[in-house]
Amino acid sequence: MRTIDWNDESNSIIMIDQTLLPVDYKVIECKTLASLCEAIKSLRVRGAPALGAAGAFGIALAATLSSADDMDGLTKDLKVAANTIKATRPTAVNLGWGVDRVIDAISDAYDLDSIKDIVLAEAKNIADEDVETNRKLGKYGAKLLDDGDTVMTHCNAGKMACVDWGTALGVIRSAVEEGKEIKVIACETRPLNQGGRITTWELMQDNIDVTLIADSMSGHVMSKGMVDKVIVGADRITGDAVFNKIGTYTHSVLAKEHEIPFYVAAPISTLDPENWEDTVTIEERDSDELRFFKDVQIAPADVKVYNPAFDATPMENVTAVITEKGVFYPPFLLDEIIV
Numbered sequence: 001m002r003t004i005d006w007n008d009e010s011n012s013i014i015m016i017d018q019t020l021l022p023v024d025y026k027v028i029e030c031k032t033l034a035s036l037c038e039a040i041k042s043l044r045v046r047g048a049p050a051l052g053a054a055g056a057f058g059i060a061l062a063a064t065l066s067s068a069d070d071m072d073g074l075t076k077d078l079k080v081a082a083n084t085i086k087a088t089r090p091t092a093v094n095l096g097w098g099v100d101r102v103i104d105a106i107s108d109a110y111d112l113d114s115i116k117d118i119v120l121a122e123a124k125n126i127a128d129e130d131v132e133t134n135r136k137l138g139k140y141g142a143k144l145l146d147d148g149d150t151v152m153t154h155c156n157a158g159k160m161a162c163v164d165w166g167t168a169l170g171v172i173r174s175a176v177e178e179g180k181e182i183k184v185i186a187c188e189t190r191p192l193n194q195g196g197r198i199t200t201w202e203l204m205q206d207n208i209d210v211t212l213i214a215d216s217m218s219g220h221v222m223s224k225g226m227v228d229k230v231i232v233g234a235d236r237i238t239g240d241a242v243f244n245k246i247g248t249y250t251h252s253v254l255a256k257e258h259e260i261p262f263y264v265a266a267p268i269s270t271l272d273p274e275n276w277e278d279t280v281t282i283e284e285r286d287s288d289e290l291r292f293f294k295d296v297q298i299a300p301a302d303v304k305v306y307n308p309a310f311d312a313t314p315m316e317n318v319t320a321v322i323t324e325k326g327v328f329y330p331p332f333l334l335d336e337i338i339v
Helices: 033-041 048-065 071-086 093-108 112-142 168-177 194-205 215-223 248-257 334-338
Strands: 004-007 012-016 027-030 150-153 183-187 210-213 229-232 241-245 262-265 310-314 320-323 326-328
Touching: 004 048, 004 112, 012 048, 027 033, 033 048, 033 071, 048 071, 048 093, 048 112, 071 093, 071 112, 093 112, 112 168, 112 262, 112 320, 112 326, 150 168, 150 215, 168 194, 168 229, 168 262, 183 194, 183 215, 194 210, 210 215, 215 248, 229 241, 229 248, 241 248, 248 262, 248 310
Parallel strands: 150 183, 150 229, 183 210, 229 262, 262 320
Antiparallel strands: 004 012, 012 027, 241 310, 320 326
16 A cells, blocks of 8 residues: 555545564554654655645545534634644754645635545645656656666655655666666664665665665665665755754765765655755654654653754765656755756
């Protein structure tokens, strides 16, 4: 099934609970806005494109649950829901993009029922478009990979980060689909191990050769000539930086030092030309994510913790940005890419 989708029978959002992977594969249902927000905050659903769909479906859910009896009341309910959803993860630009796109669509509504029909149709369109977008992105990116390449990636930018197919892993899947032999080195991605838990699981499901390493080993494997390309996803791309899972910046510096191409794969919806690195709020996660692992204490319970979810990779460290509109090289003029 898709990572996230809409259940027409129960008028609810269904998704794969990513916190349980790779041990358990479980589909959960969100029937309330609170349950959706909890799923987003706890990373049951995560990844920029998947969050875009989650935000869109969240507005559709809010419309279904609203008790408003006129258009103004329903519109007000949806705008309150929009602010609630967007506040769950402020750094991921796609979440707000999905919410805003559905809210904007209701300008064509003419009565109460039409609002509900429009927001659900728009949310489903966003989900369908994501699959098509990643397929296009994957084909463009596959041209950058040579037969026999070993590609390093960080966090999870696969189908679990999208509605389907994936961005960084979508590039790899597309290259393999073309008949190229590609090996992958996946960084574990502390503190929640999305690389170890999810990326490796995805690739093994597809019989793609993958080796897991600790985050701190990336410089070592690069220095040993074990990496040909690095491909990562993105949660937001501003005019001067790529915001992605914490640790991405370190890999970019090491790749630049070892003259290894460093590619960012992301849909156009992730581009944010209106902001710069210093205007973006980086989400800070719960301190216990570093003090504990799966409820097992691994650090002093009262130790001070700094736990940002993302870091900013300067654009000068990026070889190219892969989108559904093609591959773009520096200088990166976001307004021109979006058009």
